[in-house]
Amino acid sequence: DTEVTQTPKHLVMGMTNKKSLKCEQHMGHRAMYWYKQKAKKPPELMFVYSYEKLSINESVPSRFSPECPNSSLLNLHLHALQPEDSALYLCASSQVRENEQYFGPGTRLTVT
Amino acid sequence: GQNIDQPTEMTATEGAIVQINCTYQTSGFNGLFWYQQHAGEAPTFLSYNVLDGLEEKGRFSSFLSRSKGYSYLLLKELQMKDSASYLCAVRAYLTTYSGNTPLVFGKGTRLSVIA
Numbered sequence: 192d193t194e195v196t197q198t199p200k201h202l203v204m205g206m207t208n209k210k211s212l213k214c215e216q217h218m219g220h221r222a223m224y225w226y227k228q229k230a231k232k233p234p235e236l237m238f239v240y241s242y243e244k245l246s247i248n249e250s251v252p253s254r255f256s257p258e259c260p261n262s263s264l265l266n267l268h269l270h271a272l273q274p275e276d277s278a279l280y281l282c283a284s285s286q287v288r289e290n291e292q293y294f295g296p297g298t299r300l301t302v303t
Numbered sequence: 304g305q306n307i308d309q310p311t312e313m314t315a316t317e318g319a320i321v322q323i324n325c326t327y328q329t330s331g332f333n334g335l336f337w338y339q340q341h342a343g344e345a346p347t348f349l350s351y352n353v354l355d356g357l358e359e360k361g362r363f364s365s366f367l368s369r370s371k372g373y374s375y376l377l378l379k380e381l382q383m384k385d386s387a388s389y390l391c392a393v394r395a396y397l398t399t400y401s402g403n404t405p406l407v408f409g410k411g412t413r414l415s416v417i418a
């Protein structure tokens with residue numbers, strides 16, 4: 192299994208809602224990542240987990256809260272988002288010191 | 304700081320060869336990656352260079368010169384399905400206690416292949 196899965200594929204939420212994005216991989220990777228990608232822009236790193244511990248937080252606002260409940264799952268909890276947070280949210284995984292990151296298909300988020 | 308530059312857009316003809324350049328200035332260097340991303344889809348891995356020279360993989364080749372902070376992706380025998388964005392990404396050194404060094408992406412080059 193060389194796949195990273197993400198749910199949901201699309202999400203529309205209001206600014207007062209609370210929602211969660213989910214990411215799963217079964218490749219035994221111990222590093223998992225959240226990226227945010229706006230249209231026609233490259234992916235921007237948000238968070239990195241290594242061995243289920245948060246190792247990098249790229250100054251992301253607290254309305255985004257990551258969680259890594261086990262080595263296969265990565266969640267991103269969303270609360271009180273702004274319309275400018277609308278974007279494609281990509282999850283990726285890799286071995287901790289390996290070269291290739293495998294990306295999931297992304298969740299397209301729209302904040303109204 | 305991290306700075307990765309690549310052309311915004313390129314157009315090439317089906318069957319031709321195209322070279323997409325990437326220059327970088329980063330705090331440390333631990334490898335350069337090329338990803339392909341079709342509109343609305345996730346990036347997919349194309350190539351990886353950590354030593355100087357050319358890596359060939361079918362119709363795709365990637366070159367690296369660390370002393371010049373320069374790489375290129377060469378696509379041969381272009382096909383219409385090669386129309387996509389091509390992302391150059393550098394694995395730079397960031398301060399982490401885990402030793403993990405995630406990727407820093409360039410803005411991407413949108414390649415259009417025309418008949």
